[in-house]
Each structure stands twice: as C-alpha cells, then as structure tokens.
Amino acid sequence: MIRGTIVVAQDICKACELCIAACPQDCLELSPNLNIKGYHYVQLKNDTCTGCVNCAIVCPDSAITVYRQAKKPKAA
Amino acid sequence: MGNTNGNPDVRLMKGNEALAEAALRAGMKAYFGYPITPQSEVLEYLTAHGPEHPEVVILQAESEVAAINMIYGASGAGARVMITSSSPGISLMMEGISYMASAQLPALIVNVQRGGPGLGTIQPSQGDYFQAVKGGGHGDYRLIVLAPASVQEMVDHVFEGFRLSEKYRNPAMILADGALGQMMEKVVLPPAGSLAPPDFAWATSGKSSTRDRNVVTSLFIQPERMEQINLALQAKYRTIEEAEVRCESIGMDDADVALVAFGLTSRICQKTMELARAKGIKVGLIRPITLFPFPYTVVRSYVDRVEAFLTVEMNAGQMVEDVRLAVEGNRPVHFTGRMGGMIPTPEEILAKVETIVHQPAKA
Amino acid sequence: MENTFIPVGMEVVYKKPQTLTDTPMHYCPGCGHGVIHKILMEVIDEMGIQSETIGVAPVGCSVFAYDYMNVDMQEAAHGRASAVATGVKRVRPDKFVYSYQGDGDLAAIGTGETIHTVNRGENILMLFVNNGIYGMTGGQMAPTSLLGMKTSTSPFGREASTMGYPLKITELVAQLPGAYYVTRQSVHTTANVRKLKKAIEASFRYQKEKKGTCFIEVVSNCPSGWKMTPIEANEWLEKNMFPYYPLGDLKAPK
Numbered sequence: 001m002i003r004g005t006i007v008v009a010q011d012i013c014k015a016c017e018l019c020i021a022a023c024p025q026d027c028l029e030l031s032p033n034l035n036i037k038g039y040h041y042v043q044l045k046n047d048t049c050t051g052c053v054n055c056a057i058v059c060p061d062s063a064i065t066v067y068r069q070a071k072k073p074k075a076a
Numbered sequence: 077m078g079n080t081n082g083n084p085d086v087r088l089m090k091g092n093e094a095l096a097e098a099a100l101r102a103g104m105k106a107y108f109g110y111p112i113t114p115q116s117e118v119l120e121y122l123t124a125h126g127p128e129h130p131e132v133v134i135l136q137a138e139s140e141v142a143a144i145n146m147i148y149g150a151s152g153a154g155a156r157v158m159i160t161s162s163s164p165g166i167s168l169m170m171e172g173i174s175y176m177a178s179a180q181l182p183a184l185i186v187n188v189q190r191g192g193p194g195l196g197t198i199q200p201s202q203g204d205y206f207q208a209v210k211g212g213g214h215g216d217y218r219l220i221v222l223a224p225a226s227v228q229e230m231v232d233h234v235f236e237g238f239r240l241s242e243k244y245r246n247p248a249m250i251l252a253d254g255a256l257g258q259m260m261e262k263v264v265l266p267p268a269g270s271l272a273p274p275d276f277a278w279a280t281s282g283k284s285s286t287r288d289r290n291v292v293t294s295l296f297i298q299p300e301r302m303e304q305i306n307l308a309l310q311a312k313y314r315t316i317e318e319a320e321v322r323c324e325s326i327g328m329d330d331a332d333v334a335l336v337a338f339g340l341t342s343r344i345c346q347k348t349m350e351l352a353r354a355k356g357i358k359v360g361l362i363r364p365i366t367l368f369p370f371p372y373t374v375v376r377s378y379v380d381r382v383e384a385f386l387t388v389e390m391n392a393g394q395m396v397e398d399v400r401l402a403v404e405g406n407r408p409v410h411f412t413g414r415m416g417g418m419i420p421t422p423e424e425i426l427a428k429v430e431t432i433v434h435q436p437a438k439a
Numbered sequence: 440m441e442n443t444f445i446p447v448g449m450e451v452v453y454k455k456p457q458t459l460t461d462t463p464m465h466y467c468p469g470c471g472h473g474v475i476h477k478i479l480m481e482v483i484d485e486m487g488i489q490s491e492t493i494g495v496a497p498v499g500c501s502v503f504a505y506d507y508m509n510v511d512m513q514e515a516a517h518g519r520a521s522a523v524a525t526g527v528k529r530v531r532p533d534k535f536v537y538s539y540q541g542d543g544d545l546a547a548i549g550t551g552e553t554i555h556t557v558n559r560g561e562n563i564l565m566l567f568v569n570n571g572i573y574g575m576t577g578g579q580m581a582p583t584s585l586l587g588m589k590t591s592t593s594p595f596g597r598e599a600s601t602m603g604y605p606l607k608i609t610e611l612v613a614q615l616p617g618a619y620y621v622t623r624q625s626v627h628t629t630a631n632v633r634k635l636k637k638a639i640e641a642s643f644r645y646q647k648e649k650k651g652t653c654f655i656e657v658v659s660n661c662p663s664g665w666k667m668t669p670i671e672a673n674e675w676l677e678k679n680m681f682p683y684y685p686l687g688d689l690k691a692p693k
Binding site for chain 3: 105106108133135137138139141142143145146147148149150151152153154155157171172175179280281282283284285289290291292293294295
Binding site for chain 1: 444445446448449450451452453454455456459463464466467468469470471472473474477626627628629632633662668669670673
C-alpha cells in the first residue's frame with residue numbers, strides 16, 4: 001500500500017537537491033525534463049514515500065506538498 | 077500644562093523649550109533624539125515632562141543615525157513623530173531623510189543650525205540652507221522647509237510642520253539656528269488637541285484580513301517603476317510649490333533696495349531698514365518663511381519696482397542663488413553675510429546697502 | 440498557485456504556510472533564506488498572529504523579504520533594521536515585531552544599532568542569518584567570514600593581521616542584560632529546522648510577556664557565494680562554520 005506521496009510545484013523547484021539528501025526513503029530524483037526556468041525539477045522515483053515531510057521542511061522554495069494515507073476513523 | 081482660565085497661555089520661554097512644548101501640544105506621539113549643542117534642551121525638556129505624557133514615546137538614541145531610523149519605523153507605523161538635532165547631527169541623518177522622502181513618510185525634522193563645516197562651532201549659522209532646501213541626501217527629493225524668525229514661530233511652525241508633512245506624506249524641516257534655539261522671548265502657546273491625530277491607511281499597523289499587507293519601502297528595483305515613483309514625487313513637489321509658499325514683505329511698497337533674508341538675519345535686517353530709512357534710504361525686506369517652496373514669484377514681483385536686491389545670510393551665500401533664479405538677471409542681486417557662527421550687525425548691512433543704492437546700472 | 444490536488448484517500452500533512460506569499464523567491468537554489476522565511480511564516484500562521492505582526496527587512500539578499508512575507512513590513516536602510524524595529528515597537532507595543540538581517544547588515548554596518556537595541560532590551564525578535572559572506576553584492580568578505588576564507592575581497596583568504604577576526608556578535612549580545620533569549624540555530628537538516636521553529640515560537644511567546652530582546656542567529660549557507668553545490672555547502676557548513684559558531688542556546692531563561 002502507498003503510505004504517502006508528494007506533489008512538487010514543478011515550476012517553483014530550483015533543483016537544489018536538498019530534498020533528495022533529506023529523504024530517508026531514497027524516493028526522490030531529478031526529472032530528465034526541464035521546467036520553465038531550465039531546472040531539472042524533483043520528482044518521485046518510486047512508491048516508497050511515507051509522507052515523513054522531511055523533504056518539504058528543508059525545501060527553500062516551499063515547492064513540496066506532502067500527503068499521507070488518511071487515518072481510518074475509529075469505530076464508534 | 078497649567079490652567080490659564082481661558083486666557084491665552086503666555087510664557088517667557090527659550091526657543092528650544094518652546095518648540096518641545098509645542099510638539100507635545102501638537103499631539104506628537106514619538107520623539108527620538110541625541111544630544112548636540114545648541115539644541116539639547118529639546119530632549120532635556122521632553123524627558124523632564126515625559127511623565128506628564130505617558131502616551132508619548134521619548135527615547136535618547138545611541139546616535140543620530142539610529143534616531144532617524146527609529147523615526148522612520150515609528151512614522152511608518154503611523155505615529156506623529158519629531159526629531160531634532162544640529163548641523164553635524166543632521167548630516168548624519170541625511171541617508172535616513174532620503175529614505176523617508178522616497179518612502180513618503182511624514183515627520184518633523186528640526187535643525188537648530190550651528191557654524192560649520194565639520195565640527196565647526198556651536199554658535200548660530202545658516203550654513204545648511206543648501207542641505208535643507210536642495211536635497212542634502214541622495215536622489216531627487218525635497219523637504220518642506222520652514223524658517224522661523226522668533227520663538228513664537230518656533231512654536232507655530234511645529235504645528236504647521238506636522239500639518240504639512242502629514243498632508244503631503246513628506247518629511248518637513250524647521251530650519252532654525254542656535255540663536256533662535258537659545259533666546260528667550262514671549263510666546264503664546266496654543267492649546268493641546270488642536271491638531272487632529274493622523275490616521276494613515278498605509279501605515280504598518282498589522283495586516284487585517286480585509287486589506288493587503290502594507291509595505292513601507294524606498295526600494296523600487298525596476299527602473300520603470302523607480303521612474304514612475306520619481307515622477308509622482310516631482311508632481312507632489314510641484315503641488316507644494318503651487319499651494320504652500322509662505323513669505324512676508326515689510327516696507328516693500330516704496331523700497332529702492334529689497335533686503336532678502338530668512339530666520340534670524342531677517343530680524344537684523346528690520347533694524348537695518350529703520351537705520352536706512354532714518355538716513356532717507358528706502359529699504360524694504362522680503363522674508364521667505366518657506367524655503368522650500370521658495371517664494372520665487374514674490375521676489376520676481378518686485379523686479380520692476382526696486383533698484384537692487386541684497387540677500388543677507390549667515391553663510392557664504394546660499395539662498396542668494398534662489399534670489400538670482402527669481403530675478404533672472406533683471407536687477408543686480410548682491411550678497412552680504414557672516415560665517416562660522418558670526419552674526420552680522422545692522423550697521424554692517426547698512427554699510428553694504430549704501431554701496432549699492434542709487435548706483436548707475438553697469439553698461 | 441496553491442495546490443488543491445489531493446490524491447484519493449490521502450490527507451495533506453505539509454504545505455506552504457498561507458502567510459508566505461505565492462511570489463516565487465529570487466534566492467539562489469538551496470539558499471537557507473527560503474527555509475528561514477518559511478519557518479518564520481509557519482510560526483506566525485500557527486500562532487494566529489498575522490494581523491498582529493510587523494516585520495522589518497534589511498539590505499542584503501533578504502531585501503525583498505516583504506515580497507514573500509504576507510505581514511505588514513518596513514524596509515530599513517542598511518544596518519538599521521533594529522533601530523527601525525525599535526521605532527515600530529515603541530509606538531505599537533502590543534504588536535509582534537521582528538527584524539530580519541544578514542551578517543553584513545547586523546554585524547558590520549549595523550553593529551552599533553544591534554548592540555544598543557539588545558542593550559535596551561527592546562521587546563522584539565532579532566533574526567540574524569549568518570552565512571559568512573555578502574551574498575547580494577557578489578560574495579565579498581563579511582565580518583563573520585572565517586579565517587582563511589576566500590571571498591571576492593579576500594581573494595587569498597581572510598588573514599587576521601590585516602582583516603581582523605570573524606566576529607562572534609551573538610556571543611557579544613548574549614552578555615547584555617537586555618537580552619532575554621539568545622540562541623544559535625541552523626536549517627541544514629530537518630531536525631535543525633524543527634529546532635529553529637521552536638526557538639521562534641519561544642521568542643514570540645517571550646515578546647508577548649515583554650521579557651526583553653530575543654536574538655536568534657541562524658548559521659546558514661551561501662552556495663553561490665561559496666561556489667559550491669547546495670549539498671556541498673551544507674557539508675562545508677557543518678565542517679567549518681559550526682566549530683567556530685557552535686549551535687545551541689547562549690542565553691536561555693531557566
């Protein structure tokens with residue numbers, strides 16, 4: 001099951017790679033594609049993301065939004 | 077201060093102290109200063125009377141540089157603010173004054189001038205005319221400059237300075253001198269509360285959810301935008317030139333020689349007028365009260381009626397350049413003055429008048 | 440610009456704080472300023488004090504801070520941010536006021552204002568970003584440049600006999616009775632960012648309690664000025680900056 005994921009604002013990313021260094025799951029890479037500024041923006045390379053938010057916290061450009069599997073509401 | 081039972085509040089006060097009391101009565105909310113002769117009484121008076129005005133911020137800063145930047149912050153936050161100093165201290169403030177002119181922050185800046193250049197002397201001077209009127213700091217900006225000639229005007233110009241600076245969102249300066257700051261005269265103090273407190277929508281007062289954030293800045297990095305800002309500032313200065321000229325003419329109806337003088341020297345020139353007229357020489361006086369805007373049209377209006385102009389200043393001849401701009405070469409414009417803290421006497425000025433009156437025009 | 444996409448069955452656990460504007464930042468890739476801006480705005484969001492906060496921006500790389508921070512702001516002259524903040528705070532004592540300055544601004548041209556603002560115990564937060572270099576003007580030597588550090592104005596390395604020593608201004612201000620809370624943090628790892636966030640939260644809390652000046656130094660990077668990749672810069676930071684500028688509290692309330 002996919003536990004977490006991220007969405008990168010591709011045109012904001014400057015490819016500093018600090019998120020890649022901060023990711024404990026090694027699930028980020030630079031895209032072979034370029035954004036409008038000419039940077040190889042960051043993207044997920046596999047489905048091991050846990051939604052730990054480390055990448056987003058160290059992102060200087062606030063380009064990453066992090067999602068996690070919603071907790072199932074407890075049975076009443 | 078003091079119950080006057082409905083009578084005018086008449087005092088005998090030192091210029092600096094009268095100015096400080098006027099600022100409190102004009103609703104000043106913050107004052108930041110630094111001691112320098114001959115204006116230290118302003119800070120002393122305000123700190124002594126501070127306890128009677130707990131709503132007023134009075135702070136002795138670590139330098140004139142810090143003080144002017146505190147004024148910038150307090151004005152940007154929407155407060156009615158005043159700062160006072162003397163020539164060397166005003167020089168230190170010039171960067172901040174340029175920033176305030178660009179950011180369009182109202183403030184009353186008082187220069188109780190002393191003789192220079194450099195550390196100079198503590199005696200009175202008018203050597204900072206260029207600095208006050210032509211810019212002083214960097215960039216194309218103007219201050220509204222008022223030139224008091226009495227302790228009463230030290231008071232009145234505080235109210236007028238606050239009013240004009242807030243009306244135009246522009247720093248205003250009172251250009252006084254050490255004599256006006258130190259002399260004692262009778263003065264009528266206006267009641268407190270006669271000047272409505274400012275309410276600036278542009279001030280950094282905390283961004284409410286109903287408006288965009290307010291930013292006070294003088295940085296406009298795009299040249300297109302910076303030019304637009306400059307054009308808007310220039311348009312404002314033209315409006316001020318149209319609407320806010322203050323000038324007094326004394327004995328000009330029949331004058332053959334027009335003395336032109338501001339501040340302290342205008343008082344000395346009045347004595348010269350008396351002495352000259354006793355000798356049958358018809359002398360009048362034009363006294364600019366606003367130095368920016370300069371009363372060019374008033375001076376020009378006398379070009380066809382006088383033989384010559386004589387500008388009298390306590391400097392090497394600064395305002396005389398504006399008089400010449402007004403006269404445009406149509407009459408001789410002479411100058412006499414003393415420098416470095418020396419004050420010209422009525423007799424010295426009269427002697428100069430006698431050398432220029434009824435002289436045949438040069439071929 | 441706000442991302443409204445939510446994957447099926449997922450919930451948002453981290454997004455850009457709303458008090459940070461959508462304006463793309465002008466900072467170089469990997470620059471610490473962006474993280475510090477974000478964390479500062481995150482705290483303002485979470486404390487719900489956007490309408491009560493007034494910031495003061497410096498001259499330096501963060502001169503455009505007011506483009507990114509959606510609070511009322513003033514842009515100060517070079518070095519004078521703490522004097523401007525003093526003016527703001529004195530006439531708006533119930534607002535949260537912070538100044539944001541780099542090392543050249545706070546520890547060279549503005550040293551006098553820095554010392555005296557803290558010495559008066561002004562109830563403001565002074566945020567000080569130290570990357571040992573003048574970034575905006577193109578990488579000149581700063582008061583905090585390390586000995587031996589090559590910059591565009593110390594091309595053969597900073598040498599103490601002619602250029603003096605790197606200035607530990609934070610140690611200096613910690614000595615002043617007006618300082619209530621003085622700490623040195625960094626943003627080069629997730630854990631450090633979280634510590635900085637706690638320090639900023641504490642500072643605003645102390646400000647509300649009128650405790651005195653809170654002073655936070657953030658030892659940060661300058662990949663462009665140091666001529667390194669962002670990852671190399673953060674490694675260099677750990678190896679060279681932290682030994683001289685050790686992280687942690689220099690003065691903390693008991």
